[in-house]
Amino acid sequence: MKILQTSAVKTHIISGFLGAGKTTLLQHLLSQKPENERWAVLMNEFGQIGVDQQLLPQTDGYEVKELLGGCLCCASQLPMQIALSRLLSDSKPDRLFIEPTGLGHPAQLLDQLSEPHWKQNIQMQAPVTVIDGSRLHDQLWTEQNLYQDQLKAAQIVVVSHQDLMNDLDKQALSELKREYQVYVQSWILAEQGLVKLEQIDFNYQRVERKLQPLLSIQRQIGVDQVLPEIKQLPYHYVETTQGYTVAGWKFSKHWQFNFYDVLDVLCEQKDWLRIKAIFNTDQGWMTFNFNPEQFNYKSGEENIDNRVEIISAQSIQTEAFENSLLKCRIIQK
Template identity: 35%
Template sequence: MNDHKRKIPTNIITGFLGVGKTTAINAMLASKPESESWAILVNEFGQVGIDQEMLPDDDGVYVKEVAGGCMCCSMGASLSKTLSVLIEHASPDRLIIEPTGLGHPEGIMDTLMNRSFKDILDVRATVCLLDPRLLDQEEVISNKTFQDQLSMSDIVLINKCDLAAEEFIEIAETSLNNMFPPKQHVGRTTRGLIDLKLLDVVREGKFCNQLPGSHGHAPHHHHNHSDPDVWPEPRSPIKKIGNGSGFYSCGWIFHRSDCFDYWKLEGVLNGIRGINRIKGVIRISSDWVLFNRVQDESDFDKVAYRRDSRVEIISPFELDWEKIEREMLACLIDA
């Protein structure tokens, strides 16, 4: 039983309608350590709650359902109170949150990581289930919620591989392995089976390098970067430099609390001459944006990713990375 002296490991299990989230949570509960107590917060879009009835009512499992809307949108104001009551009642060793398949998950993440819960919850991996057959449905792949669910996730499991054609599975794997920021793990599964070790590939906001080969096949590069177990402190990013095939790259990972004046940072990034590509996911106040520049053309859009800010530059020649870092740091503001 959790005595609240340590933070409660917390995971979001997300995915579009019908991908098998409830089945996956049932499978996890069946294999959870017998000595642990888990709390499950389930959200349904409809007015009549059904998912709670599909989850076990056993010792060591506490299920709370929020029906009648998306708890990250219309129900957002009451989410903190609902979480507090559930944690107080269940005193869980792990908290699992299953948002509705129609819900934008970034609102939930913002609540979990705000000041009210920063000393209570350890927000670990967000797992997204994907039915690869959805990639053949334009109305789904163009849906902003569907895109946000994939964007925010640390891990994506391609589910229902026993039902989907290999062609769709391979298309899904290729697309997922090319996402930015990169996923910590992309895998295949059937019947929603999730290895419980995957839940902890993020701990205290830091990625754990415990799943070798989880990023797919990386190109051959020479790297010169910091110890992978060292993580950024506020206003002190981690820098990673690489080169290969005639190109040079440098990437920075900033602490989640670092907040940027977007227009100043955009000026810095657009002022770098001769680059091939700049990609960035950037925290600006309470929102996060994805910056994308190809040669001299750039744009940005709101993104669901919430883990940290990061910028990556690819150039045909080596740039003054230290100067660029100083200029980016000068764009930081108080959140």
């Protein structure tokens, strides 16, 4: 699937939860197209009937394509590869915008588009996530895993409907900025999608994440052996961004942990900036959200897995932490 492209096309991913205002933002960005350039848009709708495409310019200088059904982030890569290749080869755009469905996982799309196959054809710009500022007070909304995954993938966050934000929303935004300071480089308060192109026109700084076997398993692998490719739980990962280190673990949802033992292990950690976790415990599913000022935990909904993540500006004693955590597991007899 060869694409004849003289130079890499600046490519922006505009993600966001359902109803956040992605298309409104995109409309305003497209209105800033120079007359001598050709821009293209690849949109993804989860259903089989496209609507958003009809809301965008259909005039000379724009090429808008939709990929219907499923999610281009996490479904088979082939439909996305074909659609994107055709759009680049047929339209030869100077700039490209990709709008995944509101149910999409932009981190997976970023991984796909960062593969060597695309490097000569596209130049990834800082990924943008749009959030509805007027709903930040709603914890049922903001605590969803998909919502949080989209924020973690963003380097720029556009806060829409800021004119409708109440005091609780503003307080929640301050907390959100603190929580995602490791990932997000810029926060933009926008009314009606009024964002200038130069506010988002920065190169993507990729976060390297290494998925590896649990540290206890790695010790059993010879130094001359290659670590196995991780395709299923459990696993351990480390990523570094903007001078911070993030260490995380994911375990099967069927693993159960002693609640008070897990709480003790988390409270004993030192020199961290943030600890977030979801565990299946003998007290039910529990969520933990620690920052240096507050140690919050409460019962939560069943999750797809057990997970914990520690953010620190210092080195993290990962092996000691993992050993302590595994001792909290309840082994069924």
